[in-house]
Amino acid sequence: MTEALAIRLADYQPYTHLVDQVSLTFRLAPTATRVKARLDLRPNPARGGGGHDLRLDGEGLRLLALAVDGRALAARSDATGLTISAADLPDGPFVLETEVEIAPEGNTALEGLYMSNGMYCTQCEAEGFRKITFYPDRPDVMARFRVRVEGDLPVLLSNGNPVAQGPGWAEWDDPWPKPAYLFALVAGNLRAHSAPFRTKSGRDVALNIWVRPGDEGRCAYAMDSLIRSMLWDEQVYGREYDLDVFNIVAVDDFNMGAMENKGLNIFNSKFVLASPETATDDDFARIEAIIAHEYFHNWTGNRITCRDWFQLCLKEGLTVYRDQQFSGDMRSHAVKRIEDVLMLRARQFREDQGPLAHAVRPESYVEINNFYTATIYEKGAEVIGMLRRLVGDDAYARALDLYFDRHDGEAATIEDWLAVFEETTGRDLAQFKRWYTEAGTPRLRMTDDFKDGSYTLHFEQENPATPGQPVKGAKVLPIAVGLLGPNGDEVVPTTVLEMTEPRQSFRFDGLPARPLASVLRGFSAPVVLIRDLRPEDRAFLLAHDTDPFNKWEAGRALAKDLLARMVVTGAQPGPDWLDALERVTLDDSLDPAFRALCLRLPSDDDMAQTLHASGHVPDPAAIYAARRRMGAALAQRLAAGLPGLIASLAEPGPFTPDARAAGRRALRLAALALLSRVDGGAAARAAFAGADNMTEEVGALSCLLDIGEGQAELARFEARWRADRNVMDKWFALQIAYAAPERAADVTRALTAHPDFDWKNPNRFRSVIGALAGNHAGFHHGEGASYALVADWLLRLDPLNPQTAARMSTAFETWPRYDADRQGMVRAVLERILATEGLSRDMREMAGRMLG
Ligand code: PHE
Ligand code: ZN
Numbered sequence: 016m017t018e019a020l021a022i023r024l025a026d027y028q029p030y031t032h033l034v035d036q037v038s039l040t041f042r043l044a045p046t047a048t049r050v051k052a053r054l055d056l057r058p059n060p061a062r063g064g065g066g067h068d069l070r071l072d073g074e075g076l077r078l079l080a081l082a083v084d085g086r087a088l089a090a091r092s093d094a095t096g097l098t099i100s101a102a103d104l105p106d107g108p109f110v111l112e113t114e115v116e117i118a119p120e121g122n123t124a125l126e127g128l129y130m131s132n133g134m135y136c137t138q139c140e141a142e143g144f145r146k147i148t149f150y151p152d153r154p155d156v157m158a159r160f161r162v163r164v165e166g167d168l169p170v171l172l173s174n175g176n177p178v179a180q181g182p183g184w185a186e187w188d189d190p191w192p193k194p195a196y197l198f199a200l201v202a203g204n205l206r207a208h209s210a211p212f213r214t215k216s217g218r219d220v221a222l223n224i225w226v227r228p229g230d231e232g233r234c235a236y237a238m239d240s241l242i243r244s245m246l247w248d249e250q251v252y253g254r255e256y257d258l259d260v261f262n263i264v265a266v267d268d269f270n271m272g273a274m275e276n277k278g279l280n281i282f283n284s285k286f287v288l289a290s291p292e293t294a295t296d297d298d299f300a301r302i303e304a305i306i307a308h309e310y311f312h313n314w315t316g317n318r319i320t321c322r323d324w325f326q327l328c329l330k331e332g333l334t335v336y337r338d339q340q341f342s343g344d345m346r347s348h349a350v351k352r353i354e355d356v357l358m359l360r361a362r363q364f365r366e367d368q369g370p371l372a373h374a375v376r377p378e379s380y381v382e383i384n385n386f387y388t389a390t391i392y393e394k395g396a397e398v399i400g401m402l403r404r405l406v407g408d409d410a411y412a413r414a415l416d417l418y419f420d421r422h423d424g425e426a427a428t429i430e431d432w433l434a435v436f437e438e439t440t441g442r443d444l445a446q447f448k449r450w451y452t453e454a455g456t457p458r459l460r461m462t463d464d465f466k467d468g469s470y471t472l473h474f475e476q477e478n479p480a481t482p483g484q485p486v487k488g489a490k491v492l493p494i495a496v497g498l499l500g501p502n503g504d505e506v507v508p509t510t511v512l513e514m515t516e517p518r519q520s521f522r523f524d525g526l527p528a529r530p531l532a533s534v535l536r537g538f539s540a541p542v543v544l545i546r547d548l549r550p551e552d553r554a555f556l557l558a559h560d561t562d563p564f565n566k567w568e569a570g571r572a573l574a575k576d577l578l579a580r581m582v583v584t585g586a587q588p589g590p591d592w593l594d595a596l597e598r599v600t601l602d603d604s605l606d607p608a609f610r611a612l613c614l615r616l617p618s619d620d621d622m623a624q625t626l627h628a629s630g631h632v633p634d635p636a637a638i639y640a641a642r643r644r645m646g647a648a649l650a651q652r653l654a655a656g657l658p659g660l661i662a663s664l665a666e667p668g669p670f671t672p673d674a675r676a677a678g679r680r681a682l683r684l685a686a687l688a689l690l691s692r693v694d695g696g697a698a699a700r701a702a703f704a705g706a707d708n709m710t711e712e713v714g715a716l717s718c719l720l721d722i723g724e725g726q727a728e729l730a731r732f733e734a735r736w737r738a739d740r741n742v743m744d745k746w747f748a749l750q751i752a753y754a755a756p757e758r759a760a761d762v763t764r765a766l767t768a769h770p771d772f773d774w775k776n777p778n779r780f781r782s783v784i785g786a787l788a789g790n791h792a793g794f795h796h797g798e799g800a801s802y803a804l805v806a807d808w809l810l811r812l813d814p815l816n817p818q819t820a821a822r823m824s825t826a827f828e829t830w831p832r833y834d835a836d837r838q839g840m841v842r843a844v845l846e847r848i849l850a851t852e853g854l855s856r857d858m859r860e861m862a863g864r865m866l867g
Pocket of ligand 2: 308312330331334
C-alpha cells in the first residue's frame with residue numbers, strides 16, 4: 016500500500032550537521048504564538064564534513080524570518096520542512112535563526128504546542144517538535160537547550176534548571192544535551208505540591224507536582240511514589256538524578272499515559288491525581304508504576320537515548336522492565352508478575368498473533384506513532400527479563416553498569432545494548448537477537464517420559480509466520496523448570512534450561528518416582544506453552560507448586576481447559592476446578608491478592624485467542640454464555656463461605672493504598688461479586704451505600720451492573736461525581752463494560768449523547784468508545800452494530816486527533832479469528848475507513864496493515 020512512504024532502518028544515515036546549542040524564545044498567545052530559534056550548527060564529521068544542504072523538519076509553521084550568520088535568506092519551506100542549499104552555508108560553524116508563528120489553541124492533535132483548560136503544554140515525542148519550530152527532529156541530534164518563555168501566566172516552565180524569572184517571563188537552561196523529542200514547555204495557572212529530595216551524593220533537588228488549583232490535595236501519592244522511585248534507582252541501578260529541579264505537570268488532555276521530558280515530565284492527570292475518595296487501588300498502583308517509569312527514563316531514555324525510532328524498545332523495553340522490578344519490590348513480585356503476564360497475553364499476544372504483528376525492533380514504519388505498542392513496550396521488557404535469566408543477576412548488573420558508562424550522552428542502538436552483554440559475559444547473542452528482529456509468539460510443545468529413574472522433558476518450538484516474515488529461526492528460550500514428587504515435595508528446585516534448537520530434550524536422573532514438572536516458572540519466556548495435562552495434575556500443581564506464578568497458572572489452565580470444553584461441547588463445570596478453587600479461596604495462608612487473582616475468570620477475549628490458537632473458530636456469544644455459567648457455578652459452590660470471608664477481610668481504620676490493604680480489598684470485592692450472583696445484590700447495595708473510598712464504590716457498583724442491577728446507584732454516582740473528569744470516566748466506562756451483549760451498542764450510543772461526552776478529550780473517548788471495543792461479546796454482537804459505531808467515531812476523531820484514533824483502531828485487529836460473517840463485516844468496515852477522504856497517515860497505515 017503505502018510502501019513508497021515507509022521509513023526504513025536500513026536507510027539510516029547520521030545527520031549532516033551537529034547542533035551545539037539551541038536557544039528558543041516563546042511569546043505565548045492562543046492563536047499566534049511566536050517562536051524564535053537560534054541554532055549553533057556545524058557540519059557533522061561523520062558525514063564527511065561540509066558540502067551538504069541543511070534540511071530541517073517543520074510542519075504547520077508560518078515562517079516569518081530566516082537568517083544564516085545574521086544574513087537574511089529568502090524562505091523556501093514546503094509541507095514537511097525547509098531546505099537551505101549548501102551554497103548558502105559557510106564551510107565551518109554557523110548560526111541559523113528562524114522565527115515562526117503557530118496556533119496552539121487550534122491544535123486538537125495534542126502534539127506539538129497545544130492548550131488544555133487554558134494551560135499551554137507540549138508533547139514532542141515522537142515527532143512533535145517539528146510543529147513548534149524548524150529543526151532536525153530526530154533522536155540522534157542531541158543539543159543543549161536554553162529557553163525563554165514569555166506569557167501572561169503565573170507559572171512558566173521548561174526543561175532543565177531555572178535561570179531567571181520576572182513578571183510574565185522565565186528562562187530555563189538544560190545542561191544535558193538532548194534530542195528534540197524531550198523538549199517541553201508548560202505555562203498556566205498552576206499550583207505546586209512540593210517536596211525536597213537529596214541525592215546520595217548530596218545534590219538538593221526541588222520536587223514539584225503542578226496541578227490545577229483545587230487539585231493540590233490529590234498529589235501526595237504521586238509525590239511519595241516519585242521519592243521512592245528516586246531512592247530505588249540509586250540503590251538498585253546506582254543512578255542519581257542530575258538537575259536541581261524535577262517538575263511533573265498533570266494535564267487533562269493527553270494522548271498517552273505520560274511523557275519523560277527532561278526535568279519536566281508531563282502526565283495524563285489520571286496517572287497523577289489520587290485520593291482515597293477518587294482513586295481505586297488499581298489507580299494507585301498504576302500511578303506508582305507510571306511515575307516510576309517516567310522517572311527511570313531519565314537514565315534509560317534521556318541520558319542514553321535512541322539513535323532512531325527503530326530502536327524505541329531500547330528505552331521503552333528497558334524502562335518497562337525497570338518499572339516492573341520496582342513495583343515488584345514495592346508490592347509483591349508474585350502478584351506483579353501475574354498481572355504483567357495477564358496484560359502481556361491480553362495485549363501483546365493478541366497483537367503478535369494478528370495482522371499487526373511486528374518485531375520488537377521493526378525494520379520499517381509509515382507513522383512512528385503507530386509503533387508505541389505492547390510489542391515494543393511489554394515484549395521489549397520480556398526480552399530483557401530473558402536476557403537476565405540467561406546471564407544471571409550479577410552479569411546483568413555488570414552489563415548495565417557498562418551500558419551506562421559507555422553510552423551516557425549518546426543515542427544508542429540494540430546492537431550497542433547487546434554488545435555490553437556480550438562483552439561482560441563472553442556470550443554470543445547472535446541467536447538471541449532474533450527476539451528483537453522476528454515477530455510472533457513462539458509455540459512451545461512439551462511432552463515427557465519417565466524410565467528407570469530418568470525423567471526427560473521433550474520440547475519443540477514453532478515460530479509462526481507473521482506479516483512480511485514467513486520463515487524464522489529457532490529462538491533461545493530460557494525455560495525455568497522445577498520437579499515435584501508424588502507427595503508434593505519439590506525434588507528438583509528451579510533450574511533454567513536453555514533451549515536453542517527447534518527440538519530439544521533435557522534429562523533429570525536419579526529420581527525415585529515419576530515427578531510432575533512445573534514448566535516455564537515465572538513465565539520465563541513469552542511463549543504459548545502447549546502441554547497435555549490431566550485436570551488432576553493441574554489441580555496438584557495449584558495445590559503444591561512452590562513457584563507462585565505457576566501455582567496461579569495451574570489454576571488458570573484448569574479454568575481455561577474447562578471453559579473451552581464448556582464452549583465447544585457444552586460441558587458443565589466439574590468438581591476438579593470447583594474443588595481446587597474453593598480450596599485456594601479459603602486458604603488463609605495465601606496472600607489475599609493472589610487469591611483474588613485466582614478468582615478472576617479468563618476474559619472473553621483471552622478465551623477467543625486461546626480457542627483460535629487451538630484450531631477453533633471462537634463464537635463470542637457462546638464464550639460469553641459459558642463464562643456466565645462458570646461464574647454462576649462458582650458462586651453457588653462458594654456461596655455458604657462468602658459472607659464469612661467478606662467479613663474477615665474488613666479493614667478497620669482509615670483507607671491506606673498499600674499492597675496489603677489493596678489485596679484484602681481485591682479479595683473481598685471478588686467475593687462480593689460472587690455473592691451478588693446468589694443474593695440479588697443485597698450485600699453489594701449495602702457496600703455501595705457504605706463505601707468511603709473509590710475502590711469500594713466502583714467495586715460494589717460493578718457487582719450490581721454485572722447482575723443487571725445498579726441503575727439507582729449509577730444515578731447517585733453521577734450526581735456525586737459529575738464535576739470530576741477522572742471519576743466520571745469510570746462512570747462512562749463501567750456501564751459499557753458491563754452491558755449485556757445485545758445492549759452494548761445501544762448503551763454506548765446513548766452515552767455518546769450525554770452532555771459530558773466530550774469526545775475530543777482522549778480519556779473520555781477511550782472510556783466510551785474504547786469500553787465498547789473491550790466488551791468482547793458486545794463488540795462482536797449480531798449484525799455488526801458495534802463495529803459500525805466504533806468505526807463512525809474513529810472516523811470522526813481521525814481528522815482532529817489521528818494518534819488516538821489510529822491507536823484505537825486496534826479494536827479490529829483480531830478479525831481473522833472469527834467466522835466468515837464477522838470477517839466480512841470487519842473487512843467492510845476497514846475498507847470503508849480506508850476509502851475515507853482525507854484519512855490521516857496514521858489511520859491509513861493501521862487500516863491497511865489490518866487488511867493485509
Ligand atoms: N515515552 C512515553 C513513555 O513511555 C510515551 C509517549 C509516547 C508519550 C509518545 C507521548 C507520546 O513514557
Ligand atoms: Zn516509556
